Amino acid sequence: TAPARDRLRIAIQKSGRLADPARSLLASCGLSWRESRDRLFCFGETLPVDLLLVRDDDIPGLIADGVCDLGVVGRNVLTETGLARGASGGAPVFREWRSLGFGQCRLAVAVPDSWQWTGAEQLSGKRIATSYPGLLRQWLEAQGVDAEIVLLSGSVEIAPRLGQADAICDLVSSGATLAANQLKPVETILESEAVLAGPIAEFDPVRAGLAELLMRRLEGALRVRKSKLLMFQANRDALPRVMPLLPDAETPTVMRLDEGDSLALQALCHGAVTWQRLEELKRAGARGLMVLPIEGMLA
Ligand code: ATP
Numbered sequence: 428t429a430p431a432r433d434r435l436r437i438a439i440q441k442s443g444r445l446a447d448p449a450r451s452l453l454a455s456c457g458l459s460w461r462e463s464r465d466r467l468f469c470f471g472e473t474l475p476v477d478l479l480l481v482r483d484d485d486i487p488g489l490i491a492d493g494v495c496d497l498g499v500v501g502r503n504v505l506t507e508t509g510l511a512r513g514a515s516g517g518a519p520v521f522r523e524w525r526s527l528g529f530g531q532c533r534l535a536v537a538v539p540d541s542w543q544w545t546g547a548e549q550l551s552g553k554r555i556a557t558s559y560p561g562l563l564r565q566w567l568e569a570q571g572v573d574a575e576i577v578l579l580s581g582s583v584e585i586a587p588r589l590g591q592a593d594a595i596c597d598l599v600s601s602g603a604t605l606a607a608n609q610l611k612p613v614e615t616i617l618e619s620e621a622v623l624a625g626p627i628a629e630f631d632p633v634r635a636g637l638a639e640l641l642m643r644r645l646e647g648a649l650r651v652r653k654s655k656l657l658m659f660q661a662n663r664d665a666l667p668r669v670m671p672l673l674p675d676a677e678t679p680t681v682m683r684l685d686e687g688d689s690l691a692l693q694a695l696c697h698g699a700v701t702w703q704r705l706e707e708l709k710r711a712g713a714r715g716l717m718v719l720p721i722e723g724m725l726a
């Protein structure tokens with residue numbers, strides 16, 4: 428057997444939608460790397476945590492083979508690979524450790540605009556093009572629908588126009604690609620986002636310690652990422668209307684500005700501080716609203 432590794436190796440996408448956000452999330456956990464010339468392997472400097480830059484489809488397999496310890500990959504790819512391995516008799520070896528809050532999309536069934544959608548039974552006997560046969564088959568079985576799955580590795584959305592399929596099952600985020608191909612999403616099969624994937628089996632003590640440290644920092648980094656500091660002024664009598672509008676806020680710091688009723692407030696908000704919410708706060712009596720990002724937080 429190979430000697431136990433005393434460094435943690437994380438696979439991330441080399442280029443594509445998840446590449447930059449994965450890297451910056453790990454960097455916000457205090458990791459940094461010395462780039463290698465080929466940029467396939469990045470040696471960890473601040474911590475013994477290295478990166479392997481690969482195609483996203485390869486990430487679950489690299490974890491399964493023990494080449495990498497962890498990976499950042501779409502739930503769609505992780506689940507589909509798990510189903511494929513299961514179908515060929517393999518025992519589950521990797522799982523989702525936690526969701527990472529970026530790369531949101533959904534795997535959806537889409538049909539031509541001209542169809543009047545009444546439900547899944549409409550797909551009975553139809554051909555559905557997809558790159559996700561495992562997830563689609565599982566969903567069709569759950570719906571009790573018998574349809575033909577046409578496996579395509581890319582450009583799934585043009586299959587109906589080419590006469591290769593009647594409907595498709597593909598990833599959707601804005602829906603613009605579907606609309607451009609005269610298709611409309613009708614059923615969601617999987618809500619997806621980027622996840623940290625890892626083995627089901629336990630690590631040896633050294634890597635377990637590193638993984639635990641990373642998970643703790645990720646927890647903090649993800650929490651801070653969504654949180655904002657909201658600063659504003661308001662009169663005392665406006666507080667009963669203003670306070671309930673603060674998005675998932677911790678108890679605000681309140682300072683008296685003068686001998687009158689004018690107050691200055693600071694609230695740490697964990698919910699989304701949207702423009703709409705700011706406008707509501709203003710209508711409720713908040714003045715001089717300012718939204719500040721949080722660099723770090725240690726409770
Ligand atoms: P690779 O060369 O690594 O195989 P890829 O072309 O398979 O790249 P991307 O298009 O970069 O992969 O998508 C990576 C992941 O981003 C998807 O698996 C999915 O989880 C997520 N994603 C988010 N929004 C979308 C979207 N609108 N379309 C496709 N994927 C999306």
Ligand code: MG
Pocket residue numbers: 482483484
């Ligand atoms: Mg891919």
